[in-house]
Amino acid sequence: MDLLSGGEMIARALEDEGVDYIFGYPGGAVLHIYDALFKDCKVPHILVRHEQAATHAADAYARATGKPGVVLVTSGPGATNAITGIATAYMDSIPMVVLSGQVMSHLIGQDAFQETDMVGISRPVVKHSFMIKSAEEIPATIKKAFYIAATGRPGPVVIDIPKDCTRPDEKFEYHYPDAVKMRSYSPAQRGHTGQIKKAARLLLGAKRPVIYAGGGVVQGEGSELLTQLARTLNYPVTNTLMGLGAFPGTDRQFLGMLGMHGFYEANMAMHHSDVILAVGARFDDRVTNTVSKFCPGAKIIHVDVDPASISKTVQADIPIVGPVDSVLTELLAQLDDLRDKDAGLPDAMALERWWTQIDEWRGAHGLLTGRRYGQSEQIMPQQVIESLYRATGGNAYVTSDVGQHQMFAAQYYRFDQPRRWINSGGLGTMGFGLPAAIGVKLAFPDADVACVTGEGSIQMNIQELSTCKQYDTPVKIINLRNNYLGMVKQWQDMQYEGRYSGSTYEDSLPDFVKLMEAYGHVGMQVTKLEDLDAAMDEAFALKDRTVFLDVLVDRREHVYPMHIAPNGSMKDMWLSKNERT
Amino acid sequence: MRRIISILLENEPGALSRVVGLFSQRGYNIETLNVAPTDDPTLSRLTLTTKGDDLHIEQITKQLNKLVDVVKLVDLTDGAHIERDLMLIKVRAVGAARDEVKRTTDIFRGQIVDVGPTVFTIQLVGTSDKLDAFVAAMTDVDILEVVRSGVAGISRGEKVLSL
Numbered sequence: 092m093d094l095l096s097g098g099e100m101i102a103r104a105l106e107d108e109g110v111d112y113i114f115g116y117p118g119g120a121v122l123h124i125y126d127a128l129f130k131d132c133k134v135p136h137i138l139v140r141h142e143q144a145a146t147h148a149a150d151a152y153a154r155a156t157g158k159p160g161v162v163l164v165t166s167g168p169g170a171t172n173a174i175t176g177i178a179t180a181y182m183d184s185i186p187m188v189v190l191s192g193q194v195m196s197h198l199i200g201q202d203a204f205q206e207t208d209m210v211g212i213s214r215p216v217v218k219h220s221f222m223i224k225s226a227e228e229i230p231a232t233i234k235k236a237f238y239i240a241a242t243g244r245p246g247p248v249v250i251d252i253p254k255d256c257t258r259p260d261e262k263f264e265y266h267y268p269d270a271v272k273m274r275s276y277s278p279a280q281r282g283h284t285g286q287i288k289k290a291a292r293l294l295l296g297a298k299r300p301v302i303y304a305g306g307g308v309v310q311g312e313g314s315e316l317l318t319q320l321a322r323t324l325n326y327p328v329t330n331t332l333m334g335l336g337a338f339p340g341t342d343r344q345f346l347g348m349l350g351m352h353g354f355y356e357a358n359m360a361m362h363h364s365d366v367i368l369a370v371g372a373r374f375d376d377r378v379t380n381t382v383s384k385f386c387p388g389a390k391i392i393h394v395d396v397d398p399a400s401i402s403k404t405v406q407a408d409i410p411i412v413g414p415v416d417s418v419l420t421e422l423l424a425q426l427d428d429l430r431d432k433d434a435g436l437p438d439a440m441a442l443e444r445w446w447t448q449i450d451e452w453r454g455a456h457g458l459l460t461g462r463r464y465g466q467s468e469q470i471m472p473q474q475v476i477e478s479l480y481r482a483t484g485g486n487a488y489v490t491s492d493v494g495q496h497q498m499f500a501a502q503y504y505r506f507d508q509p510r511r512w513i514n515s516g517g518l519g520t521m522g523f524g525l526p527a528a529i530g531v532k533l534a535f536p537d538a539d540v541a542c543v544t545g546e547g548s549i550q551m552n553i554q555e556l557s558t559c560k561q562y563d564t565p566v567k568i569i570n571l572r573n574n575y576l577g578m579v580k581q582w583q584d585m586q587y588e589g590r591y592s593g594s595t596y597e598d599s600l601p602d603f604v605k606l607m608e609a610y611g612h613v614g615m616q617v618t619k620l621e622d623l624d625a626a627m628d629e630a631f632a633l634k635d636r637t638v639f640l641d642v643l644v645d646r647r648e649h650v651y652p653m654h655i656a657p658n659g660s661m662k663d664m665w666l667s668k669n670e671r672t
Numbered sequence: 673m674r675r676i677i678s679i680l681l682e683n684e685p686g687a688l689s690r691v692v693g694l695f696s697q698r699g700y701n702i703e704t705l706n707v708a709p710t711d712d713p714t715l716s717r718l719t720l721t722t723k724g725d726d727l728h729i730e731q732i733t734k735q736l737n738k739l740v741d742v743v744k745l746v747d748l749t750d751g752a753h754i755e756r757d758l759m760l761i762k763v764r765a766v767g768a769a770r771d772e773v774k775r776t777t778d779i780f781r782g783q784i785v786d787v788g789p790t791v792f793t794i795q796l797v798g799t800s801d802k803l804d805a806f807v808a809a810m811t812d813v814d815i816l817e818v819v820r821s822g823v824a825g826i827s828r829g830e831k832v833l834s835l
């Protein structure tokens with residue numbers, strides 16, 4: 092058995108855990124750890140330019156691969172800088188392990204230099220946290236942290252490590268546990284068979300069914316099963332913003348995203364449905380609109396690994412607590428069983444009527460069945476996403492920031508595979524996109540990685556262009572440049588009579604092309620529609636360069652559809668500036 | 673409806689703050705909170721009372737159960753149970769009030785546990801309602817200080833909350 096210091100045990104445990112990258116930033120409290128990484132650790136360290144970016148990069152790495160992201164930051168400001176990224180991962184249920192340095196044990200509580208109560212300050216935004224009390228605890232605690240982060244409903248776990256627990260001169264026997272058992276933590280492994288049986292019966296009896304699938308299907312590796320289930324039944328599927336890719340975006344059975352900026356046909360189908368199968372989705376307020384008016388005629392089956400997600404906002408008729416993969420497997424078997432006994436299920440006539448109705452909605456206002464956005468002499472933001480989709484053959488990993496550009500990307504890039512659409516939905520964190528793209532590019536160096544952003548969001552973590560340079564992560568940054576905090580402006584247009592309070596900065600934006608060049612990358616500006624496709628192709632043709640495509644778009648454009656709130660239901664939407672349901 | 677939720681909690685630093693933090697973070701209300709170690713030094717027993725409709729309580733118990741430090745949880749109000757709150761109350765006791773206070777204390781089966789020339793300190797154990805009733809009965813008396821332990825509770829019969 093090896094004798095290792097606390098710092099060395101951390102380095103070794105991360106190796107033993109099979110970690111691919113550590114995203115971090117050094118400082119006094121973690122210097123012993125950094126020294127151990129330097130001396131003997133196979134896991135490469137990615138030095139970001141701001142700790143927030145470390146958390147987003149690790150988070151996106153996790154979203155793209157399914158493996159927990161790993162972050163290492165120092166105490167005090169390093170730890171507080173990481174909080175936004177931890178909260179971002181928490182809201183979207185992303186597995187992540189954050190190691191934060193802490194001042195020496197005997198100084199804790201004394202307002203020591205760079206002391207911050209990290210366990211306290213992160214408490215509301217972590218799945219769990221640990222404070223190391225002695226170096227011997229390190230291996231077992233790291234094992235537990237990875238286990239908790241990745242199982243059940245995934246989430247970020249913080250390990251706060253006082254500096255003295257990592258000192259190089261005190262060595263301990265190192266043993267990395269093979270398994271974890273915790274008496275107080277045992278996530279559901281499978282759903283209740285009786286409930287699944289009931290669900291199968293209800294589903295087969297449906298006349299106007301909808302499958303509403305969310306981020307849990309993507310994170311829980313349930314996409315194939317879900318697709319199989321939807322196809323055997325020929326039922327329509329809608330995805331949340333987090334669920335995009337859980338069901339193929341180009342499939343005829345796909346209704347598009349639902350919710351506040353969801354597709355007309357998706358929201359209409361939800362509202363008029365009689366049975367909803369909700370899988371790994373949490374009835375977020377961006378989806379439901381007014382809860383009391385939510386889908387009045389629908390019976391709801393809700394599958395979620397977290398019992399607290401069920402009946403939190405919308406009451407479920409058939410709750411099923413369990414992981415999507417095992418529940419869907421069992422549900423498929425039950426469905427087969429019932430259909431063996433009664434070949435008349437589901438009611439084919441009713442289903443045909445339902446599809447006729449859905450196709451009618453689709454034809455009338457569907458975003459992909461005709462041109463639904465405005466036309467002007469300028470490039471429309473939607474056209475940029477269409478061009479990106481074309482240039483990448485629909486196969487890129489697309490990360491996004493937050494705002495109108497994010498919604499356009501969600502609406503117009505059709506994701507046929509899970510884990511390709513990487514965005515911050517729950518917290519809605521501007522500044523997520525660029526560090527996220529770095530994390531994804533490190534995970535999949537040969538894949539096309541695009542970051543769809545706005546000139547507002549990109550400036551929240553633009554320093555990471557330097558990280559792109561250092562680690563040679565050639566991502567393509569597609570800037571939908573409207574010279575506004577566009578999503579804020581849209582609300583100000585709609586609710587504040589166009590008073591653009593704090594949402595303009597037109598005369599003070601940097602020259603992004605020059606800025607890119609300063610960082611050693613390629614910058615290109617596009618102002619005319621006829622140049623767009625060529626520029627997009629050129630950007631992706633420059634395989635080994637980070638390229639920033641600054642596309643000037645029509646700044647007046649709004650995102651539609653948009654739920655009418657307050658007091659609206661799923662079916663109440665603005666369809667354009669002057670057209671509503 | 674009022675609920676008494678009893679929890680076996682890992683006796684870890686920070687565990688209590690996770691429970692309490694959850695309540696403020698999610699806008700739930702804690703009316704009383706009682707926590708102490710158990711016969712097993714690795715576990716604390718925590719009892720809290722809260723109010724809300726069934727859906728609200730369901731969310732609270734689910735969210736509490738989700739905390740990694742929560743080992744087991746029971747809503748005692750779901751079944752027959754015993755609840756006890758302990759109160760120490762210091763009142764001004766001079767002249768006729770001394771007899772008056774003594775009499776009321778006897779009726780409530782309390783004890784005067786400290787006597788001074790002008791004050792009594794009374795100890796009373798019972799349900800929260802009983803303690804409230806005692807305080808209400810002290811209308812003519814000058815109450816100087818009230819300390820309550822918060823409700824501690826246990827199920828009746830064979831049912832136990834243990835590992």
Ligand SMILES: Cc1cc2nc3c(=O)[nH]c(=O)nc-3n(C[C@H](O)[C@H](O)[C@H](O)COP(=O)(O)OP(=O)(O)OC[C@H]3O[C@@H](n4cnc5c(N)ncnc54)[C@H](O)[C@@H]3O)c2cc1C
Pocket residue numbers: 182183184243244245304305306307308310311312330331332333334348349350351352353370371372373374375377378394395396397400413414415416493494497515516517518519520578
């Ligand atoms: C500007 C903006 C606009 C937005 N507009 C919309 C919109 O129009 N439409 C929309 O949908 N969203 C929108 N959102 C996003 C929204 O805020 C929520 O993040 C999103 O709706 C939540 O998606 P979800 O329900 O799939 O849940 P997620 O947050 O992805 O949660 C996943 C759920 O699945 C469960 N789960 C996880 N793993 C498993 C597993 N293995 N098995 C079973 N269950 C599991 C979890 O417990 C959780 O309940 C918007 C966000 C922003 C920033």
Ligand SMILES: Cc1ncc(C[n+]2csc(CCOP(=O)(O)OP(=O)(O)O)c2C)c(N)n1
Pocket residue numbers: 492493494495496497519520521522544545546547548549571573575576577578579
């Ligand atoms: C960190 C952070 N601050 C504020 C907001 C609120 N917000 C949401 S969208 C938005 C505007 C984003 O502007 P831009 O990045 O240019 O995108 P656009 O909407 O113009 O496409 C703002 C300020 C947020 N989501 N995140």
Ligand SMILES: [Mg+2]
Pocket residue numbers: 494545546547571572573574575576577
């Ligand atoms: Mg903008």
